[in-house]
Amino acid sequence: MNIYFSDFFNIDPGVLEGYGAFNISLINDLPLFIDPFLLFGSEKEEYQKLHDSILKYIAFLKSKSEAENINKAKIKSWYKFSEVKQNWFGYSKVGNSGSGLGMKFGKAFSQNIEALFDDLGKETITESSHLEKATLFEIGVGKDNISDFTTNLIKEFLLEYTQNFALANLNDNQTEKLKIERVYFDYQLERWMPKTFTLPFIFGDYILLTPKDILTKDENWINNHDLKGDFSRVCNSIPNDQLRSEVVNYFKKELPKPKKGRTNTSKEVSEAIHATIRKYPDLIDYYIAHKEEQGEMAKSISEKKVELVKSAFIDNVKEIVSLLQEETNFYEIPPISSYDEALNRIKYLKHVIENNDGYKLFYIDGKPIKRESDLQVIYRLTWFASDFDVNREPNNGRGPVDYAISKGAGDKTLIEFKLAKNTKLKQNLAKQVEVYKKANATNKSIKVILYFDGKELKRVQKIINDLSLGGKENIILIDAGRKPSASNVTLFEN
Structure with a gap:
């Protein structure tokens, strides 16, 4: 492979x-x-x-x-x-x-x-x-x-x-x-x-x-995120007392006075920071000087990040591909309709994730993946051996769909991968796929929702029930939560 x-x-x-x-x-x-x-x-x-x-x-x-x-x-x-x-x-x-x-x-x-x-x-x-x-x-x-x-x-x-x-x-x-x-x-x-x-x-x-x-x-x-997070320290690092006082006072004036009982929003703080930077651009240099002083940390953090990518997108993917080869017909599905192939492959993937330790694929450094974009790349890497045209996030006019699986213009299935914790999941289930269907000229779609614990499962089930989508074969829930070892299961059952 x-x-x-x-x-x-x-x-x-x-x-x-x-x-x-x-x-x-x-x-x-x-x-x-x-x-x-x-x-x-x-x-x-x-x-x-x-x-x-x-x-x-x-x-x-x-x-x-x-x-x-x-x-x-x-x-x-x-x-x-x-x-x-x-x-x-x-x-x-x-x-x-x-x-x-x-x-x-x-x-x-x-x-x-x-x-x-x-x-x-x-x-x-x-x-x-x-x-x-x-x-x-x-x-x-x-x-x-x-x-x-x-x-x-x-x-x-x-x-x-x-x-x-x-x-x-x-x-x-x-x-x-x-x-x-x-x-x-x-x-x-x-x-x-x-x-x-x-x-x-x-x-x-x-x-x-x-x-x-x-x-x-x-x-x-x-990066901008760290600049905002370190803004107080950056201001305090200014050696000139008078300038430091002017900067702090200007920032405070730019912050809108919060209403009683609430604090400033992150957007308000961000806008005040950028206004202060425009007034005192040397703040950027003080921030960069601090980053230069921590240069050794940059190397070690980047090294760890690269290893985590290797673990998630190479080591884990290789392991699940091996499981899919050994335990299922994932890579041997005959050339049937795009919908049937997509549905069958997702079922095989669900089986391996839930029953054959495939759930480990979705953990990076012991923590569940946080971004749907990472989930989509992982899925793409496992779905490479197909006669079908598999495109990730094609944009056909009304926003990107995670995948469009097709064989010719008349046979296309849309697949969306979502994390259960997605705050817009209900809105997505209710509206998005219908919009995508019209834009992609297809009436076939599959939703795959990955959850990591019982709380997330209950949330998804409530959304599905609220939308009267229970029992639909094209809405597939996959349990990617950690599984107890066989010895622990036996002990618990006894």
């Missing part, structure tokens, strides 16, 4: 581990991305040079912004990048193709670059400038933009890293010599240039490998 790079290229996973590369899935993107802070904070000179090269490119963009009007053509040439989908990481909803960096990002970044990096090369509060700084201001630049930008700016390194592995470990029939566009920036010609590499090649495209020690999950080390 081929899911990961090591499977498709017949390589021992230990070889990848020894090289330091993450064993990516070639079925669907995994929720990891490159954090530029890990380049800055690394002891490896090669990584530090990569961070310097990112700042060099920002300096070029800043100098151009100061000296001339940046028109659409220059934004397209210097700021707009396709997603580097060949690394199989990120936020894409179908396979490994994301949106990349478009004109919206280019305009937002180019219009704000002078203010964002006004002290570039002459920092006094921080050790260095950081690309992630752009996400700390409300200018329309998000963490996914930083991920895509970073990957494109170090693309040459990733290509060389992958080529070295391919030449040492792969056969000639597993690679292709290819001319890759937009690999490095020529500062004399002021344009991105191509270069030729020998790379792993499959499915009509090349593959990129990435070192594990520059990857993280969820958030960059420098």
